[in-house]
Amino acid sequence: MNHRHLGRSGLMVSEIAYGNWLTHGSQVEKEAALACVRAALEEGITTFDTADVYAATRAEEVLGEALAGERRAGLEICTKVYWPTGPGPNDRGLSRKHVFESIHGSLRRLRTDYVDLYQAHRYDYATPLEETMLAFADLVRQGKALYVGVSEWRAEQIEAAAPLARELKIPFVSNQPQYSMLWRVIEDQVIPASERAGLGQIVWSPIAQGVLTGKYRTGQPLPVGSRAAHEDGARFIAKFLTDDLLGRVQQLQPIAQEAGLTMAQLAIAWVLQNRSVSAAIVGATRPEQVRENVKAAGVKLDDGLMRRIDEVLGEAVVRDPARTASPEKRP
Numbered sequence: 001m002n003h004r005h006l007g008r009s010g011l012m013v014s015e016i017a018y019g020n021w022l023t024h025g026s027q028v029e030k031e032a033a034l035a036c037v038r039a040a041l042e043e044g045i046t047t048f049d050t051a052d053v054y055a056a057t058r059a060e061e062v063l064g065e066a067l068a069g070e071r072r073a074g075l076e077i078c079t080k081v082y083w084p085t086g087p088g089p090n091d092r093g094l095s096r097k098h099v100f101e102s103i104h105g106s107l108r109r110l111r112t113d114y115v116d117l118y119q120a121h122r123y124d125y126a127t128p129l130e131e132t133m134l135a136f137a138d139l140v141r142q143g144k145a146l147y148v149g150v151s152e153w154r155a156e157q158i159e160a161a162a163p164l165a166r167e168l169k170i171p172f173v174s175n176q177p178q179y180s181m182l183w184r185v186i187e188d189q190v191i192p193a194s195e196r197a198g199l200g201q202i203v204w205s206p207i208a209q210g211v212l213t214g215k216y217r218t219g220q221p222l223p224v225g226s227r228a229a230h231e232d233g234a235r236f237i238a239k240f241l242t243d244d245l246l247g248r249v250q251q252l253q254p255i256a257q258e259a260g261l262t263m264a265q266l267a268i269a270w271v272l273q274n275r276s277v278s279a280a281i282v283g284a285t286r287p288e289q290v291r292e293n294v295k296a297a298g299v300k301l302d303d304g305l306m307r308r309i310d311e312v313l314g315e316a317v318v319r320d321p322a323r324t325a326s327p328e329k330r331p
Contacts, residue, residue, distance in 0.1 A: 083121055181271070
């Protein structure tokens with residue numbers, strides 16, 4: 001397993017990170033989830049990503065159990081705060097109250113004294129940015145979070161947070177966006193803003209919710225047990241299930257074969273060609289998926305192959321920066 005610096009920080013993360021969104025605590029039984037984490041560890045993955053909201057906090061519990069007994073200094077554990085974790089008005093967002101209460105819950109569930117990376121899961125329009133960044137700074141001072149980052153923030157939001165982080169002298173090091181050969185909305189604005197601020201990208205959905213594996217085909221039923229067939233995952237994958245796009249994805253198969261890769265490995269290797277990407281997050285429902293996906297680490301795709309991918313996908317690629325995920329302003 002190769003490792004890369006997270007942005008301009010000294011923190012090293014594994015090129016392939018293991019994430020448990022939509023799997024642990026919901027789509028996958030606990031024993032299967034534990035087996036996937038064991039496989040990740042055996043394959044050299046050291047970076048593990050989760051969030052308090054995943055599976056209504058159960059995902060953190062499962063990950064904490066799976067990592068119990070591992071050498072803590074050999075792991076990079078990342079979690080996030082923003083989305084509702086309870087019924088009250090302060091059980092959400094990035095207020096000082098919720099940030100502090102959320103990390104305490106996360107640490108308890110993850111069975112650790114600190115997280116390596118604590119991320120704002122979305123931008124909170126209802127809370128002053130200064131309040132959030134000061135709360136993050138205090139957590140860093142207390143040793144409960146070593147580094148801080150964001151997820152799915154727009155370029156202007158990153159640019160507003162960066163000088164506050166410098167003023168507070170806290171390591172603001174990462175952004176976690178959706179990124180794949182089909183979904184490139186971060187390239188024009190978010191990546192340049194992140195580079196100026198010293199942030200690395202820890203990207204999620206590099207295989208576009210499974211679409212880039214080629215398992216979804218025009219006119220055929222959804223594969224049993226697939227993300228598209230699961231209630232929680234279907235709404236995220238629907239935008240990719242068009243006849244035109246699925247047809248284009250099938251044309252990537254000979255390119256993957258020529259490179260000696262599976263379709264999934266090609267997709268993961270593709271995002272890792274971007275020098276701003278520090279790690280690609282993969283999820284799994286079976287250990288063998290983990291073992292196959294890690295083979296994308298260290299793969300170099302030549303310029304000609306990259307051009308052929310662009311030619312095949314053409315207008316199916318989403319590039320509009322306005323599609324960067326951001327919640328509506330709360331009253």
